[in-house]
Amino acid sequence: MSPDAAAPPPPIPAGLTRPQLHELYYYMRLTRSLEERLVNLYRQTKVIGGLFRSLGQEADSVGSAYALDRSKGDILSPLIRNLGSMLVQGATPIEVLRQYMAKATSPTRGRELNIHFNDLERGFLGQISHLGDMVPVMAGVALSFKMRGEPRVGMVYVGDGAMSTGAFHEGINLAAVQKLPLVIIAENNGYAYSTPMHKQTAVKQLVEKAAGYGVAGAQADGNDVLATYEVTRAAVDRARAGEGVTLVELLTYRRRGHAEHDNQSYVTQDEMAAWEAKDPIDRYHRRLTEAGWASEDELAAIDARIAVELDAAVDQVEPEPMPEALSALDGVMDTPARAPMEWYRRLHG
Amino acid sequence: MSPDAAAPPPPIPAGLTRPQLHELYYYMRLTRSLEERLVNLYRQTKVIGGLFRSLGQEADSVGSAYALDRSKGDILSPLIRNLGSMLVQGATPIEVLRQYMAKATSPTRGRELNIHFNDLERGFLGQISHLGDMVPVMAGVALSFKMRGEPRVGMVYVGDGAMSTGAFHEGINLAAVQKLPLVIIAENNGYAYSTPMHKQTAVKQLVEKAAGYGVAGAQADGNDVLATYEVTRAAVDRARAGEGVTLVELLTYRRRGHAEHDNQSYVTQDEMAAWEAKDPIDRYHRRLTEAGWASEDELAAIDARIAVELDAAVDQVEPEPMPEALSALDGVMDTPARAPMEWYRRLHG
Amino acid sequence: MAEVTYLEAIHQGILEEMARDERVFVLGQDVGAFGGAFKVTQGLQARFGEPRVIDTPIAETAIVGVAAGAAHMGLRPVAEMQFIDFISCAYSILTNYVATARYRADLLTPMVVRGPSGGYVRGGPFHSQNPEAAFLHTPGLKIVCPATARDAKGLIKSAIRDDDPVLYFEHKYLYRRIKEDLPEDEEILTQIGQARVAREGKDVTVITWSALVWKALEAADQLEREDGLSVEVLDLRTLLPMDLPAIVRSVKKTNRVLVVHEDTATGGVGGEIIARINEECFEWLDAPARRVAAHDVPLPFAPPLEDFVLPQTGDIVRAVRWLAAY
Amino acid sequence: MAEVTYLEAIHQGILEEMARDERVFVLGQDVGAFGGAFKVTQGLQARFGEPRVIDTPIAETAIVGVAAGAAHMGLRPVAEMQFIDFISCAYSILTNYVATARYRADLLTPMVVRGPSGGYVRGGPFHSQNPEAAFLHTPGLKIVCPATARDAKGLIKSAIRDDDPVLYFEHKYLYRRIKEDLPEDEEILTQIGQARVAREGKDVTVITWSALVWKALEAADQLEREDGLSVEVLDLRTLLPMDLPAIVRSVKKTNRVLVVHEDTATGGVGGEIIARINEECFEWLDAPARRVAAHDVPLPFAPPLEDFVLPQTGDIVRAVRWLAAY
Ligand SMILES: Cc1ncc(C[n+]2csc(CCOP(=O)(O)OP(=O)(O)O)c2C)c(N)n1
Ligand SMILES: Cc1ncc(C[n+]2csc(CCOP(=O)(O)OP(=O)(O)O)c2C)c(N)n1
Ligand SMILES: [Mg+2]
Ligand SMILES: [Mg+2]
Secondary structure: OOHHHHOOOOOOHHHOOHHHHHHHHHHHHHHHHHHHHHHHHHHOOOOOOOOOOOOOOHHHHHHHHOOOOHHHOOEEEOOOOOHHHHHHOOOOHHHHHHHHOOOOOOOOOOOOOOOOOOEOOOOEOOOOOOOOOHHHHHHHHHHHHHHOOOOOOEEEEEEOOHHHOHHHHHHHHHHHHOOOOEEEEEEEOOEEOOEEHHHOOOOOOHHHHOHHHOOEEEEEEOOOHHHHHHHHHHHHHHHHOOOOOEEEEEEOOOOOOOOOOOOOOOOOHHHHHHHHOOOHHHHHHHHHHHHOOOOHHHHHHHHHHHHHHHHHHHHHHOOOOOOOHHHHHEOOOOOOOEOOOOHHHOOOO | OOHHHHOOOOOOHHHOOHHHHHHHHHHHHHHHHHHHHHHHHHHOOOOOOOOOOOOOOHHHHHHHHOOOOHHHOOEEEOOOOOHHHHHHOOOOHHHHHHHHOOOOOOOOOOOOOOOOOOEOOOOEOOOOOOOOOHHHHHHHHHHHHHHOOOOOOEEEEEEOOHHHOHHHHHHHHHHHHOOOOEEEEEEEOOEEOOEEHHHOOOOOOHHHHOHHHOOEEEEEEOOOHHHHHHHHHHHHHHHHOOOOOEEEEEEOOOOOOOOOOOOOOOOOHHHHHHHHOOOHHHHHHHHHHHHOOOOHHHHHHHHHHHHHHHHHHHHHHOOOOOOOHHHHHEOOOOOOOEOOOOHHHOOOO | OEEEEHHHHHHHHHHHHHHHOOOEEEEEOOOOOOOOOOOOOOOHHHHHOHHHEEEOOOOHHHHHHHHHHHHHOOOEEEEEOOOHHHHHHHHHHHHHHHOOHHHHHOOOOOOEEEEEEOOOOOOOOOOOOOOHHHHHOOOOOEEEOOOOHHHHHHHHHHHHHOOOOEEEEEEOOOOOOOEEEEOOOOOOOOOOOOOEEEEOOOOEEEEEOOOHHHHHHHHHHHHHHHHOOOEEEEEOOEEEOOOHHHHHHHHHHHOOEEEEEEEEOOOOHHHHHHHHHHHHHHHHOOOOOEEEEEOOOOOOOOHHHHHHHOOOHHHHHHHHHHHHHO | OEEEEHHHHHHHHHHHHHHHOOOEEEEEOOOOOOOOOOOOOOOHHHHHOHHHEEEOOOOHHHHHHHHHHHHHOOOEEEEEOOOHHHHHHHHHHHHHHHOOHHHHHOOOOOOEEEEEEOOOOOOOOOOOOOOHHHHHOOOOOEEEOOOOHHHHHHHHHHHHHOOOOEEEEEEOOOOOOOEEEEOOOOOOOOOOOOOEEEEOOOOEEEEEOOOHHHHHHHHHHHHHHHHOOOEEEEEOOEEEOOOHHHHHHHHHHHOOEEEEEEEEOOOOHHHHHHHHHHHHHHHHOOOOOEEEEEOOOOOOOOHHHHHHHOOOHHHHHHHHHHHHHO
16 A cells, blocks of 8 residues: 555545545446447447437536436436436436337337437426527426426526527527526537537627626536536526526537538547547546546446446347337327328228 | 807717708607607598607617718618608608508508618618518628628617517627628617516616627617717728627617507606606707707708698698509519419409 | 407406416516507406516517426416417427427427417508418417307317417407307306307308408308308318318218418418318319418508408308309 | 439539529528538539638528528528428518518519428438428418429529529438439529429329429339329429419329328328319319328337338329229
8 A cells, every 4th residue: 555545535526425426427438338339339220310429528418417406306408419418317328229229119209319308207308409499498497497486497508509599599588587597508519510619609608698698607618527517506506596597608529520420521630639638538537536536446347337237228229129100190189199090091902 | 149159169079060960950850740740640540550659769760870871872771660760761751651551652552561661772671570580681781792892881770679589689690700791779768568678688788788799889878869870870880891790779768659559558657757858859959059050040940841841741642542452463473473363353243 | 148359258268267277377578567469468467466477578489488398397378479470480499399299209288379360450461460371280289260259268268278289369350349248157168179150051161260250151141131042151260170070061061162261372271171171072062162262462551452362251252152153 | 414413403503503693692501611411512612702602600590581681682592401490490581571572562582592301311300391381371482392303403593593582492312312314515494383294194193292203103103014004293393383284284184183292281282282173173073182191290200100101102002093993
């Protein structure tokens, strides 16, 4: 036993406990490993539709979602790249695999793609593709908290691109006027598909938009999970205390194409290299071990646990069937409960 | 002749000339008098549809529009209360009377209401009712100036209410990114219909929204025509110099209901009295005479000229016919040039 | 019994549901202390408090989105569009988010979007619209269009209780023009999806809804007086889901059918109705099913133009005569 | 002659018009250096410069509004919706501002709004839509839906030259799946408003457009082989204004008609077509005009579900047999 090992680890920031630090690591690693499994399945053409990575953004998803209090019934609405946020709120790898492989057992029974699914009990409301819409919708969720006097908080993610939509503007403005318990996470990952931020907005930082709505603004290094957690947690506490909306900008970078098919012809190698050096998981791994908050063995054990978990999940989901054709007619409305089968399908020959 | 009358008048601000000062007075007075004629016609049920007043807002319309340069081909798009801006750009009382009375001779041949008409040659593009849409449309007009390298400027008016629309947000943001020669006049008249500003936005002043778009912001007392002109003129010059968008907030007050039918039950007498005391025409009248920039007689002569002008206009327009029914089918598209007459109108008996 | 206008009937319906169910709340522009542009929500804020009658910014997408989010959480929002023409600003979130919520994600979204629709009021192209056709091809939505004070009340109450999102299009021309004695004791509920035979007849069926029900009835009287024709007037009341059995029943009885609506002809709801009739009643038709609908132009403002573009009673009379003589 | 894909044909059409007329410019998300999500605008920015190929923020209302303003000033914008599903976000400004501009204010608005539409690609409910029905009842707009590479090129060129606003709906399923030899020397222009007889026949008419033209042709071959039926396939190409004479001509020849479209049945374009046929060809119909269209649900994502919901070749075959046997 070396002498300096005796030195006590520094105090843990942001009022977190050692197990919580490990949990944060677990969710970040789980996010990345799950996506890596999906890439393999995608290459084997077992994924239906596109695959959207959050490589390099795991910290902003996990750190921000972790600031919510599931026991209090907080609810978030993610973007396509917030797989980590979904996992923190209790979505399972099995559900995500089923969604991507369009299984009958998937949360949407094969009706919707990737992480477009929800469970209000566990605290996540899936997005639709039309960017911006989830901001007013989550404002409505937060309004219900306020009307009922519940100490619950809503959180919604928007990208540098989605903030250009009218829906974002209308939603955040109404939430600001109503002083709703809503935290808006502005994920600045540099690009909207191929479009760099300077072609999306004339501001240098997304947090500058807060002033125009009379809401609080905050910013954190989105590749630092603890900083992300701390800043977001303060916004969540403000919301719960009835102090209204906060716009939290998280600075990060999209290290894969918009979707797997996109080779990112529009980014330079230097830019990419600079951000690879800031990988949020490597950084956190170093921080944990250097501070003595976790040992290499503990973290390796978590990695191993995740590998086992995912092996089992993939093995379970792969053979599962896709939905029955006829199920497509169910549940468009409460009444009638079933859409009619078209006449031409009832013909013979 | 009293001795102080000999004292030379103070220098005229904002690089304006004496005739221009008189012209500003003329347009403000013309706006109010024309609306007063319309009120009479409205009471005689000769106006079709609603009547929208700009009482107390004449200075913000006239002062801001006057900052444009018609000889350079600048174009503005007004709101329903910017009758004064239209007049400055060359719209005539006769055209306005024809619109309000739905005459065949009206600029829209009876198809559209009140000041919803345009003449790109003279430099005004009429709005549609859907608030916010004119912001992206005028951004497109300004884009054409930029693409062709023309030293022209576009101006668009939005109210404290219209700024809550998604269309406003999308339009100003795109204009900001493209650095378009566009001046956005944010008319803060305290209300959107019955809704006070604090229920419309959480900011205290509309100009605070400029920062969120990375555009310049400016503010002026909208009831002071010279201050309005000066501030707007600076924004117009910036735009013409290629420095991009400015959001100009003009502080004023709507002294009549949203439309004539609205009795403003939601406004206190004190609030109203305070703003009546700030009447922009009375103030300007006092300023002109006290500074010796105009004599009582000169201004009385302008008032008289306007009265004569409007008598003639009303006399001319009143007897004019409404459009022929069949004209309703013309000009929906270039091809076909005429919408078909429905079969049931071709039947006899 | 008390005489109630169409407008008052809508007001009563909302008020009764708010009193009955605390989950019901109202949001929209100027709906609070001001009571709304047409005073439909007058007095509701005074009675139920500001949290349940919310004045919103001018932001139709936000109004609908907020309503949807609140509805997911178990509330029952009634969103007002100040004029229904502005529902177009919420078209995307209504058709993409709200309409699909149950199907794609098992999300309950019990909400009502209502507002003044329709012309004949010199409103011009942007204060006279009838938006039903724009939403008819959207599975997941219900669309109701009351013609009478009783149905105005019965349908708003049923819409608020319905577990699906409902678009409630009220006709501003009818607001104060029609009155009806409505019982104060009994609860009035009109079942969504059920048409109403507004007038029995055997020679020709006129299928219509909203304000044009009244012109159709006028025409029917005239045709009976002048031609001895017996015209059946079917008031659809609900456009989605449509009461096809009621349509088929009437057409198989009269064998001649005219569809009358206020929106422009091309792409209007009439096309769908005639296609269904053609599919279900082909053998029963003694004459082509025809439409009386507005001319294919934006609705102009000047009275002679508006009166020309929109269907009038005389048009229905001539069209029915043509069908009867076919 | 060179073999050209449907995608390449659109690209060529835009490129040729930009080269021919400097007033033409392109705007949309990622259309610049990136060349667009599907590469339709690839290389245009390199060739014509950044001012004429503008990358925009994610703001469909702004894209359409900016295009309209520029068009008023004499430019000829071609606006791309990254997926046509997002045109819903510009629904209000398209139907209220753009479509009415000429009528209400004598404003010229020569602009094109185009983008990838359609299903059969596992895109799910928000990347597979066919929005034509939403715009069909909007006087002032034109709607085109090419099925072939030749028309893809001919219609985009005509749309850009047209003085009215044109919605150009291209089908992403066809992008790289169909090829055609197109002459390089001659200029290809397809007249807007003109249908095309894709296959001559005398027993039954199938009216369709876009991707389903190919399924209709497949079905026609099978019906000829297996049943000896002669099926005429009419490719509408333009939905607004519709080529009614071509429809009437074919129906009066075959006396039996099937309308096939990809959008959901209720409220789809098929209803309007059948209503017109009923009005114009009532005496010539030997069987009810019928529709083969998608089931009335949001388009689900899983292959078995999407394949069930959307019309397939076998459906057309069975429906035509039913009509022929009627
Ligand atoms: C209203 C709308 N327009 C266009 C799109 C197409 N689209 C999907 S994702 C995307 C880029 C989003 O960028 P950003 O908001 O920054 O999120 P990120 O992908 O960077 O996480 C676009 C343009 C869309 N989904 N919705
Ligand atoms: C999109 C939209 N929603 C609602 C309306 C109905 N409406 C017309 S004017 C108005 C108030 C406008 O207030 P503001 O923008 O402040 O202009 P002001 O009347 O004060 O000049 C409203 C709500 C509209 N015209 N457009
Ligand atoms: Mg981004
Ligand atoms: Mg105002």
